[in-house]
Amino acid sequence: MISIRNMTKVYGTGETKVVALAGLSLEVTESEMVAIMGPSGSGKSTLMNMIGCLDRPTAGQYFLADQEVGAIDDNRRAEVRNQHIGFIFQTFNLLPKLTALQNVETPLVYRGFGMSRRHKLAQEALERVGLGGRGHHRPNQLSGGQQQRVAIARAIASHPSILLGDEPTGALDSRTGQEVLALFQELNEEGRTVVLVTHDERVAAHCKRVVRLSDGLIVSDVNNTERLDARAELARMALPGGEVAKAR
Amino acid sequence: MIFTLVESIRVAWLGIVGNKLRTLLTMLGVIIGVAAVIALTSVGQGAQVQATSQITALGSNLITVMPRGNGYRIEEKDLPELRAIAPGILYAMPTVTAGQQTVKAGGDPVEVDIEGGNADFLAVRERQMATGSWYTEQDVTSRRRVAVLGTTTATNLFGEGASPLGQTFRVLGQSFTVVGVLESAGTGFMGQDQDDRIYVPYTALSRLMGLNRIPSLILKTRSGDDSAVVVQQVTDYYAAKFRNPDGIRVQSQDQLLETVNSMTQIFTLLLGAIASISLLVGGIGIMNIMLVSVTERTREIGIRKAIGAKKRDVLLQFLVEALILSVTGGIIGILFGALGARGISAVLGFPAVVTSSSVMLSFTFSMAVGVLFGFYPAVRASNLDPIEALRRD
Numbered sequence: 001m002i003s004i005r006n007m008t009k010v011y012g013t014g015e016t017k018v019v020a021l022a023g024l025s026l027e028v029t030e031s032e033m034v035a036i037m038g039p040s041g042s043g044k045s046t047l048m049n050m051i052g053c054l055d056r057p058t059a060g061q062y063f064l065a066d067q068e069v070g071a072i073d074d075n076r077r078a079e080v081r082n083q084h085i086g087f088i089f090q091t092f093n094l095l096p097k098l099t100a101l102q103n104v105e106t107p108l109v110y111r112g113f114g115m116s117r118r119h120k121l122a123q124e125a126l127e128r129v130g131l132g133g134r135g136h137h138r139p140n141q142l143s144g145g146q147q148q149r150v151a152i153a154r155a156i157a158s159h160p161s162i163l164l165g166d167e168p169t170g171a172l173d174s175r176t177g178q179e180v181l182a183l184f185q186e187l188n189e190e191g192r193t194v195v196l197v198t199h200d201e202r203v204a205a206h207c208k209r210v211v212r213l214s215d216g217l218i219v220s221d222v223n224n225t226e227r228l229d230a231r232a233e234l235a236r237m238a239l240p241g242g243e244v245a246k247a248r
Numbered sequence: 249m250i251f252t253l254v255e256s257i258r259v260a261w262l263g264i265v266g267n268k269l270r271t272l273l274t275m276l277g278v279i280i281g282v283a284a285v286i287a288l289t290s291v292g293q294g295a296q297v298q299a300t301s302q303i304t305a306l307g308s309n310l311i312t313v314m315p316r317g318n319g320y321r322i323e324e325k326d327l328p329e330l331r332a333i334a335p336g337i338l339y340a341m342p343t344v345t346a347g348q349q350t351v352k353a354g355g356d357p358v359e360v361d362i363e364g365g366n367a368d369f370l371a372v373r374e375r376q377m378a379t380g381s382w383y384t385e386q387d388v389t390s391r392r393r394v395a396v397l398g399t400t401t402a403t404n405l406f407g408e409g410a411s412p413l414g415q416t417f418r419v420l421g422q423s424f425t426v427v428g429v430l431e432s433a434g435t436g437f438m439g440q441d442q443d444d445r446i447y448v449p450y451t452a453l454s455r456l457m458g459l460n461r462i463p464s465l466i467l468k469t470r471s472g473d474d475s476a477v478v479v480q481q482v483t484d485y486y487a488a489k490f491r492n493p494d495g496i497r498v499q500s501q502d503q504l505l506e507t508v509n510s511m512t513q514i515f516t517l518l519l520g521a522i523a524s525i526s527l528l529v530g531g532i533g534i535m536n537i538m539l540v541s542v543t544e545r546t547r548e549i550g551i552r553k554a555i556g557a558k559k560r561d562v563l564l565q566f567l568v569e570a571l572i573l574s575v576t577g578g579i580i581g582i583l584f585g586a587l588g589a590r591g592i593s594a595v596l597g598f599p600a601v602v603t604s605s606s607v608m609l610s611f612t613f614s615m616a617v618g619v620l621f622g623f624y625p626a627v628r629a630s631n632l633d634p635i636e637a638l639r640r641d
Contacts, residue, residue: 054554054635075558082556093551093638097266109255110556154555 001161001193002028002051007060007070009046009216020046022216023060028162028195033188035204036197038213045166047213048197052087052164053080065161082110086155090167092147094139100150101126101135104157111158125157126150129183145176152183156192163187165196169203175237181206182230206230253564260569263541271573274537277530278577278614279584284523285610286585286602291592292516293606294599299508303501305433305442307373309475310501313465313482320486320495322462330467334481336474339368342462344450346420351446353405353417360401362419364450369396372468380413380428383449387427391451395424398443399432420456424448475500520606524613530577531617538570538625542632549629550637563630570622571615578614582607 009021020043028034038044049055050062053069056077062070069080081087094103104122113121126132129149139147148168155163165184169177185206188194196203204210205228212220264271315322322342331337344364351360367385370376383394397405397412406412412426424446433442450462467482469475479500486496499507542549549562589600 049635052554075560078553078556078558081554087554089638093547093554095548095551097262106552107555110552110558110561 001030001032001065002026002195003061003063004050005061005063007050007057007062009043009050009055010058019216021050021057021060024213024217026211026218028193030193031188031191033184033194033206033208034196035207035210036195036213037199037201037204037210039199042213043216044197044199044213046216048164048166048195051162051195052085053077078110082107083158084161086152086158086160086163088148088151088155088163088165088168090170092139092144092151092171094147094150094154096139099136099138100131100142100153103139103150104135104154107154107158121157122153125153128156129153143176144172145179148172148176148180149183152180152187156187162193162195165194165198167198167200168196169200170198175234177203178230178234178237182234185230202228253568256561256564256568257572259565260572263545263569264572270537274534274573275577275580277533278527278574278617279530279581281523281527281530281617282578282581282610282614283585283588284526285520285613286582286606287588287592287600288519288523289516289606290585290589290600290602291598292512292519293601293603294589294593295515296509296512297601298599299512300505303505303508306501307468308501309469309472310372311467311469311475311479311482312497312499312504313467313486314463314497314499315461316495316497320490320492322465322496324462326485327465330482330485333485334467334478336469336478336481337467338470339372339468341366341368341372341466341468342450343464343466344453344457344459344462346453346457349419351401351405351417351419353415355405355407358401358404360404360419360444360446362446362448362453364448364453366450368468369447372466375433376431378429378431379411380426383427383447388449388451391455392449393422393424393452394427394449396428396430396447397426398430398441398445398447400441400444401446402426402429404444419446422456424452472500472502475502479503520609527610527613527617530614531574531621534570534573534618535621535625537573538566538622539628541569542566542625542629545629546632546637546640549632550634550640553632553634554638559630562632563626566626566629567619567622570626571618574614574618574622575611578611581614582610585610 004024004026006023006025007021008019008023011018011020024043024047036044036047046055050057053064057070060070061068064080064084067080069077072080095106098106101119101122104125105118108118108121123132123135126135129152131146131149131153134142134146139150142150163184168184169180172180181203184194184196196207198204205224207224208227209221209223211218313322327340330340342365346362348359349362350357366388367382370382378399380396382396383392387394395417402412405417406415412429415426416423417426430443430447467478469478479498483493483498486498487493490496552562586602589602592598593600
C-alpha cells in the first residue's frame with residue numbers, strides 16, 4: 001500500500017540546513033495498523049506530511065497504491081489526498097460553520113460527486129462511526145469524542161487507501177481516546193490500512209506494528225505480539241460497553 | 249473532478265451569511281458607489297431629456313438666425329430676399345424678448361417676460377388660441393400696442409374668470425390692449441410656467457426698447473430635410489452679405505439638439521466618472537475584507553486543501569465570495585440609486601431618468617470590481633501551503 005524508498009527531506013540550505021528525513025525506507029502493506037513514533041525533531045511529522053502527500057520529498061520515491069506520487073504536481077497531489085488519504089487530526093479540524101453531515105461531505109464535493117451520492121456516502125460514514133443521528137449538528141454542538149468521530153467519518157467517507165491519524169487521541173480524555181482507538185481498531189479489522197503518528201505509547205500499544213524514528217531514520221520496527229484491544233479495555237472500565245458500543 | 253460553481257456559491261454563501269455585519273459593511277462601499285453612479289447619471293440623462301423636450305416644445309423644423317457680434321445685423325429688408333433665395337422657408341418670424349418687465353393692470357404689478365413676434369407665431373410655435381385672436385400683420389407693420397397673454401399672466405393681471413379681452417395694462421411706460429389669450433402649454437420642466445408670458449408685435453417691442461435691428465429670426469420649414477437646405481442657403485446669403493461666414497449663426501433645431509445632446513452626454517459622463525471613483529473605493533474595501541477573510545480562514549483553507557481541494561477550488565471559492573459581495577452590493581445599489589434619482593427629481597423638480605444602459609453598466613462595473621479586487625486575495629488563499637495553513641490557529 002505504502003512504499004517509501006530512500007526518502008530524504010532537507011529544509012533550508014547551507015548553515016541553516018535541516019535534514020528531516022535521511023534516506024528513510026518504509027513499507028506498509030494493506031490492512032496494517034502502524035504507529036509511527038519518535039521524539040520531536042525525529043522527522044515523524046515530516047514523514048506524516050510525506051505519507052499524506054502534503055509535502056514533496058527532496059529525493060527518493062513514494063509509491064501509494066502502486067502509483068508514484070513523490071514527484072507529482074500540486075493538483076495531482078490534491079487528487080491523491082482526496083482519493084487515497086483520510087486525514088484525522090489531533091484537533092479534529094472540522095469546518096465550524098458546516099454541519100456534521102456537510103463536513104463529512106466536503107471531500108466528496110471536491111471529488112465531484114453529485115448531491116445525492118454525497119449524502120448517501122456521508123450518511124453511511126456517520127452511521128459507521130455511530131453518529132447517524134447527529135448529521136445536522138454543528139461541531140460546537142458535539143463533544144470532543146463526537147467531533148473526532150465526525151472527522152473519522154469524513155476520512156472514511158470516500159473509502160481512501162489509508163487512514164492517516166496525527167495524534168488522533170491527543171486532545172481527548174483517556175476514555176474518549178479509548179473509544180476512538182476502538183473505532184480505529186474496528187476499521188482496521190474491516191480491512192482498512194491505518195497509520196497513526198503519535199508520541200503516546202498507549203496509542204502505539206493498540207497498533208499491530210510500531211515504527212520508531214530518530215534523526216530522520218527508522219531505528220526500530222517491531223510487530224506487537226500482544227496488541228491491546230480497546231474494546232476489551234472499555235468493557236473493563238466503570239461503565240461497561242462504553243459510548244461506542246451503545247451508539248452502535 | 250470539477251468542484252462545481254454551484255458548490256463554490258454554496259460555500260461562499262455560508263461564509264457571507266456567517267458574518268452579516270461585516271458583509272453589510274463590505275457591500276456598503278459598492279452599494280454607495282453604484283447608487284451614486286445610477287443617481288448622478290440619471291440626473292445627466294434627465295438634463296438631456298429636459299433639454300430635448302424644451303427644444304422640441306418650441307415647435308418643429310425651426311431654424312434660428314442670430315448675429316454673432318455687433319458688426320452684423322439682421323434687418324427687416326433681409327426677409328423678402330431670404331424668402332426669394334430660400335423657397336423652403338414656410339414662415340419667418342423676427343423675435344425680440346424682454347425679460348421680467350414690470351406690468352401693471354388694475355391690481356398689483358407683476359413681473360412678466362415679454363416676447364415680440366409676428367402674425368405667424370401660432371404656426372411657428374404650433375400653439376392654439378384660448379380666446380380672442382392673434383394680432384394681425386397689420387398690427388405688426390403699424391407697431392400697434394396690442395397683446396396676447398398666456399393663461400397664467402391673464403389670471404395674474406385681471407383675476408380668475410374675468411375676460412381680459414379689450415382690457416389694457418401698462419408696461420415700459422406704454423399702454424397695451426389685450427386681443428387674445430393663448431391656450432395653456434402646461435408646466436415645463438423644473439416647474440417653469442410656460443404660460444406666464446405676454447406676446448406683442450416685435451415692432452412695438454423693438455420701439456419700446458429702442459432697438460433698430462432684429463435680435464433674432466426664426467424660420468420654419470416643412471421638414472427636417474428642408475431645414476438643412478435652408479440653413480445652407482441662409483448661411484450663404486449672410487456670408488456673401490458680410491463677407492464673413494461666421495457673422496451670423498444659422499442653426500437648425502436638429503443641430504441645436506445635437507449640440508445640446510453632446511453637451512449633456514459629457515455632463516453625464518463626468519458625473520458618472522466622479523461616481524465611479526466611489527465604486528472603485530468600494531472595490532478596495534472588498535479587497536481589504538477579502539484579505540482579512542483569507543487570513544482568518546487560513547486554517548479552513550488548510551483543512552480543505554488537506555482533504556482534496558485544489559488550488560482552483562480555493563481560488564473559485566474566494567472569487568465567488570467577492571463576486572457575491574460585489575454583485576449583491578451592485579443590485580442593492582441600483583435600487584438605492586433609482587430611489588435616489590426619484591428623490592432628486594422630487595426635490596429639485598428635475599427629471600431624473602434611470603436608463604437601462606446605466607443600470608447594465610454599473611452592474612457590469614460592480615461585477616468587474618468584484619473580480620478585479622477579489623482576485624488577489626483569492627490567489628493568496630489558493631497559494632497557501634496546506635502544512636503551514638494547518639499549523640495556524
